[in-house]
Amino acid sequence: MDEVAAAIADPVRRAILVMLRERPLPAGEIADRFPISRPAVSRHLRVLRESGLVRDTLTGRQRLYELDASRFAGLIAWLDQFGPAAGWAGRLDALETEVYRTRRERRRRDTTDHGQENTA
Template sequence: MDEVAAAIADPVRRDILVMLREQRLPAGEIADRFMISRPAVSRHLRVLRESGLVRDTLVGRQRLYELDASRFAGLVEWLDQFVRVTGWEHRLDALETEVYRTRRERRARGPADHRQENTA
């Protein structure tokens, strides 16, 4: 998990991961999308490869990189404890839904029905 967190700490590496989310890309094409040097992009790709977030395959003279999202599982599981601190979020969402439903029903009944409800 620490290795993955360290790898995604850099914005260039995060951008590379986003690029690889949809398709495999050759190293040269990845490098062309940045204003930094090719050797710098190569170093970022090496960090991502060593962390297990990307795999590379040699196809002819091209090295293709692809995302291995399975490595995020441990980090996602750890982060989840902060996202779902309590069950309150779910309960508050249910309460909000109920409030909106009640308001909708009251509007549909009209003001006369609302007055009768308050006097009963």
């Protein structure tokens, strides 16, 4: 449980998990969605893989990452002691909203920063 909690402590890793809910994605496509370097995204993917939250498979030259939500079971069971599951579901939805908001703000900031560099 500690390893899972540590892995989801970072907003980039939470955003990656949200992305992978829909379908497996190649590492390059995941990296393209972030304003950070590919090596930085790779390090986040390694943490998620080592915690067991994602699995990777090599398909040709592409490495596909897939969510393994079963690893959340221990954390969810621990959280359940603090209230009904429905209460946590709302909080987790709020966490997802916060992840998306943070990503939007970073994109806006990066766009603004790049625009200022071009005018300077």
